[in-house]
Amino acid sequence: MNDSETKQLEFDFKNVQAEIVSESSDELRLELGEFAGPLDLLLYLIRREQANIFDIPIARITDKYLSYIKMMERLDIAVAGEFLVMAATLIEIKSKMLLPQEPVEEGEEETLDPRQELVDRLLEHQKFKLAAESLWTRATVEQAVFTRGTIETDENNPEISATVFDLFEAFQKIMVRHKEQIELEIHREEMSLAEMLRNLKARLKIEKRLNLTKVFGEMGSRRELILAFISVLEIVRTEAVALFQKNTFEDITLELVES
Known part of the structure; x- marks a missing residue:
């Protein structure tokens, strides 16, 4: 060929x-639902990779996340800005994780894990979704997240x-x-x-x-x-x-x- x-x-x-x-x-736009944002995609990938949310394998998850974004772009589906911001955040965290760790001197505080802020956001997002499901009707939640x-x-x-x-x-x-x-x-x-x-x-x-x-x-x-x-x-x-x-x-x- x-x-x-x-x-x-x-x-x-x-x-x-x-x-x-x-x-x-001249542009195809598809809404994926109120909850189908970057945090939902990350939670999905963590589940898919059977990873521990408190110890995210950031390199592997970042690669998987970027592959989804690239697929959306290849299909010319407009990618929301928040997905791109999260992509940049993941790349930054991945870069920090690759840097050699400075030894902690006695009396000094340990350096914060670069993933911690993201983990906190994911946990907060999960709590929000659980709270929403308890407050909204089942039909409303299912329509928002495309459940059956x-x-x-x-x-x-x-x-x-x-x-x-x-x-x-x-x-x-x-x-x-x-x-x-x-x-x-x-x-x-x-x-x-x-x-x-x-x-x-x-x-x-x-x-x-x-x-x-x-x-x-x-x-x-x-x-x-x-x-x-x-x-x-x-x-x-x-x-x-x-x-x-x-x-x-x-x-x-x-x-x-x-x-």
Whole structure:
């Protein structure tokens, strides 16, 4: 595959149709919910890495965090300034952690751990979320953080809430597979973002629930995969739907929540 053919596989999201755009004619903006900010992403990554919040492996978490930011930028999703500020903060902490520690003389106070302020912020954020959940109605909280709606389950078929960050994780895995298969892609009529969104909405309306890992796997090209991912984010943002999974890190299902 030559350079010109490779470039044709890239999709410029600045040209997406205006009906999907929420704030401008040339930029796709997606809100991820009141609580889906940088601290939520950090808490998710700490859980994902099974790390101790009081002893954060800052180098590993920083690398994971930056990979999420880079993915958002590649998809041309407007990254909120607070995410970028946190990225700079993590890089600064990582740099301080790499510096050789000066020996503490007798009688001197130990140098404050560079991670301490961040740990305090994360703990405070967790407390705030718990307090909010006890004060707000369940429906309000679920809408804010994209947790699942009221779905009947039994002991043999338990289901847990999934977040937008879990969705990013699933998308990353599928993207790796498509990257390996890119040279096998067959040229066919291109689908627009608006068409992909309409198709997925219609399919969800009929089937009521969609296995997103299966949906992403059905896409015939990286471009279609990215369109499907952005369409799912838009559906989560605008429709009465819920994300859930059987167990943490397993396939994610999108379900239509009946009003």
